[in-house]
Amino acid sequence: MGRYEVKKVCCIGAGYVGGPTMIVFANKCPDIQFKVVDLNESRIEAWNNKDLTKLPIYEPGLDNLLKKCRNKNLFFLTDIKSSIEEADMIFISVNTPTKRKGIGAGKASDLKWIEASARQIAEYAKGHTIVVEKSTLPVRTAETIKKILESSYKKHSEEYSSKTFSVLSNPEFLSEGNAINDLENPDRVLIGGESKNAIDSLENLYTNWINKEKIIRTNLWSSELSKLAANAFLAQRISSINSISAICEETGADIIQVSKAIGADTRIGAKFLNPSPGFGGSCFQKDILNLIYLCEFYKLDEVANYWQSVLNINNWQKFRISKLVVNKLFGNISEKKISILGFAFKANTNDTRNSPCIDICNELLEEGAKLSIYDPKVDYKQIHLDLNSNYKNEDKGSWEFCNSIKESAINSHAILILTEWDEFKKINWLKLSKIMQKPCWIFDTRFCSNKKDVLDAGFNYWSLGSQ
Numbered sequence: 001m002g003r004y005e006v007k008k009v010c011c012i013g014a015g016y017v018g019g020p021t022m023i024v025f026a027n028k029c030p031d032i033q034f035k036v037v038d039l040n041e042s043r044i045e046a047w048n049n050k051d052l053t054k055l056p057i058y059e060p061g062l063d064n065l066l067k068k069c070r071n072k073n074l075f076f077l078t079d080i081k082s083s084i085e086e087a088d089m090i091f092i093s094v095n096t097p098t099k100r101k102g103i104g105a106g107k108a109s110d111l112k113w114i115e116a117s118a119r120q121i122a123e124y125a126k127g128h129t130i131v132v133e134k135s136t137l138p139v140r141t142a143e144t145i146k147k148i149l150e151s152s153y154k155k156h157s158e159e160y161s162s163k164t165f166s167v168l169s170n171p172e173f174l175s176e177g178n179a180i181n182d183l184e185n186p187d188r189v190l191i192g193g194e195s196k197n198a199i200d201s202l203e204n205l206y207t208n209w210i211n212k213e214k215i216i217r218t219n220l221w222s223s224e225l226s227k228l229a230a231n232a233f234l235a236q237r238i239s240s241i242n243s244i245s246a247i248c249e250e251t252g253a254d255i256i257q258v259s260k261a262i263g264a265d266t267r268i269g270a271k272f273l274n275p276s277p278g279f280g281g282s283c284f285q286k287d288i289l290n291l292i293y294l295c296e297f298y299k300l301d302e303v304a305n306y307w308q309s310v311l312n313i314n315n316w317q318k319f320r321i322s323k324l325v326v327n328k329l330f331g332n333i334s335e336k337k338i339s340i341l342g343f344a345f346k347a348n349t350n351d352t353r354n355s356p357c358i359d360i361c362n363e364l365l366e367e368g369a370k371l372s373i374y375d376p377k378v379d380y381k382q383i384h385l386d387l388n389s390n391y392k393n394e395d396k397g398s399w400e401f402c403n404s405i406k407e408s409a410i411n412s413h414a415i416l417i418l419t420e421w422d423e424f425k426k427i428n429w430l431k432l433s434k435i436m437q438k439p440c441w442i443f444d445t446r447f448c449s450n451k452k453d454v455l456d457a458g459f460n461y462w463s464l465g466s467q
């Protein structure tokens with residue numbers, strides 16, 4: 001038997017991965033029907049919004065691609081049952097956050113949404129279905145999924161005697177803000193599995209736009225582990241360069257020069273060596289914690305400690321920046337207005353999950369600051385959710401939402417740049433200096449400003465990783 005015919009695809013989870021991934025698939029495979037389903041009705045409604053500025057996620061180029069295929073061969077809906085029933089292939093693209101309570105709390109991934117998806121598939125699927133893990137998962141999750149699916153053979157043995165499954169692991173490597181390019185031109189596509197026919201079927205979808213040489217086939221467990229390891233390696237580079245940024249500030253070395261010098265070695269490579277206020281996003285911390293949990297489970301304590309240190313440096317970097325701001329402002333920021341530029345965890349996304357800005361802002365609020373926060377893509381509601389969830393201390397400072405750099409800067413004692421939005425690279429410092437307090441500081445953690453311009457405008461200046 002050759003590969004399975006795939007005419008109808010379902011994706012469970014219409015989030016940052018499910019949405020963009022299926023939009024690219026649908027554009028590249030016009031003869032296949034894609035249905036993206038989600039429990040979250042308002043998210044599905046937003047994906048179906050005629051006004052493309054109101055899509056649930058911001059991602060450059062996404063709106064144009066969506067326009068081409070939505071309601072043609074791509075559909076967003078909440079009807080999970082019928083979408084599963086008719087699908088030949090189902091991607092599971094649901095959230096896998098760190099567990100908050102119970103066994104493994106604070107480290108293990110919470111697999112309740114994965115299990116629920118597997119149960120829905122077991123219940124509703126018909127005929128042969130290829131089930132693809134798209135979410136990032138602990139090693140050997142495919143085993144759990146297989147067990148749940150296999151239990152349905154017995155339960156429905158009379159009703160659907162021909163119900164069978166193949167399980168594949170196909171982790172996603174897209175990075176937010178660059179998702180479309182990453183999906184259209186990936187460095188590699190990883191497919192782990194046991195069934196050659198199922199792997200061939202998924203590969204056949206990808207080869208509509210990706211060279212076969214870029215497709216790596218592995219066993220299930222290598223595929224699951226490679227995804228965790230890839231994120232851990234990327235995060236480790238950031239913690240490494242951030243640790244060096246602190247040495248630069250003490251010694252007079254310059255982190256930009258050092259980063260360039262290190263990255264020029266082709267064995268190291270220039271990418272992902274940008275110092276920052278710490279890595280954020282929904283995945284690096286979660287996936288390293290998951291890896292640590294795995295190491296501890298197998299009693300590999302030294303390995304667990306090694307990866308824990310990557311997280312420690314990241315937390316330390318955030319904390320040392322907020323401490324530095326307080327120190328530079330005479331050790332007192334109580335009631336002082338501080339302009340915060342950027343709240344997303346990186347530029348070109350509206351995502352704030354685990355953004356370093358949250359921890360840094362919370363530290364400054366603890367000190368009593370009045371923050372005026374501006375981000376071109378993050379709205380008031382999101383900042384409110386992120387900052388007010390643990391906002392119980394009456395003596396804490398306060399924050400306000402701003403609609404522009406100017407509104408945020410007016411009368412403030414300092415500007416702290418936390419996200420590298422292009423808009424922040426074009427600031428006219430001389431103009432801003434006229435509407436701010438004196439003395440006044442610019443703290444740049446993202447290399448958006450030119451030191452000379454800022455100093456010439458009369459500001460005090462601090463930039464990450466230099467003196």
Ligand code: NAD
Pocket residue numbers: 012013014015016017018037038039040043080093094095096113114116117134135136137172173174175176282283
């Ligand atoms: P997300 O929270 O944005 O989206 C997940 C969606 O799944 C939510 O809308 C949720 O309502 C839905 N969902 C949960 N259970 C469901 C169910 N039983 N039926 C239907 N819908 C259900 O998450 P995300 O950022 O898209 O991440 C998804 C997975 O992909 C995670 O495992 C993550 O680690 C991985 N990943 C994320 C990225 C990224 O850049 N965000 C990149 C690569 C991999």
Ligand code: UGA
Pocket residue numbers: 136172173174175176177231234238271272273274275276277278279280281282283284345346
């Ligand atoms: C990351 C990986 O890059 C993706 O390959 C992976 O698929 C994804 O996680 C995931 O599994 O979720 P993402 O988190 O979207 O993607 O964005 P990155 O570009 O990796 O940035 C993560 C964080 O690291 C950001 O806060 C960013 O500012 C920071 N970063 C990145 C640095 O501090 N320095 C760098 O040189 C690069």
